[in-house]
Amino acid sequence: MKKKLVVLTGAGISAESGIKTFRDADGLWEGHNVMDVATPEGWHKNPELVLDFYNQRRRQLHDVQPNLGHQILTELENDFDVSIITQNVDNLHEKAGSSNVLHLHGELLKVRSIANRNYILDWETDLNLGDFDDKGNQLRPHIVWFGEEVPALEKAVTIVEKADILIIIGTSLQVYPAAGLMNFAKQTIPVYYIDPKPAPIYDLPNDLKIIAATGSEGVKIVQKDLEKLK
Incomplete structure (x- = not known):
């Protein structure tokens, strides 16, 4: 059975495709x-x-077109059960071929x-x-506008709770409730955080690896690491 890989994505992964x-x-x-x-x-x-x-x-x-970061996440479906939870309202994950995408903030x-x-x-x-x-x-x-509830949040929490590996890409970790999702992951799983200017993460007991890089550069690094975790 494939391991459950959950990916939380924010605006940073789409920025490389030209979306501000x-x-x-x-x-x-x-x-x-x-x-x-x-x-x-x-x-x-x-x-x-x-x-x-x-x-x-x-x-x-x-x-606009998906970038290498989106494409590598699609490739990871060959070896992992991948679920993407995105704060983005674009369709670049779907365009790249990801088959399991949950949009927290609408489409x-x-x-x-x-x-x-x-x-x-x-x-x-x-x-x-x-x-x-x-x-x-x-x-x-x-x-989902500021001040409105996030209907997909409960489903997102359930997905994160089942993760064997968690990757966070291109988010300032300032937009709640999305920023709090990582706290629902099992404490025993590895967590990767990819961002050119990573925000500080406090009190996360997991094995945390912070990669100060763009989404596509960081995902390439993590992809090599994941070879050992299949």
């Missing part, structure tokens, strides 16, 4: 204040701005009803005011 993260720019995301485009308050204040913002992000997905290529969060549609083009669900309610981006 607001945390690199003083709270600005592609020139917008995060509170204006990634909160329920921003949506109520100016839904057209929010829709335009995510329409631009959605269009960008058609022009750009999906929309949902403002009246029913379980009414979710695949959506690859622009979303506009006047795009409704089957009961006439406006559709919104299927994104």
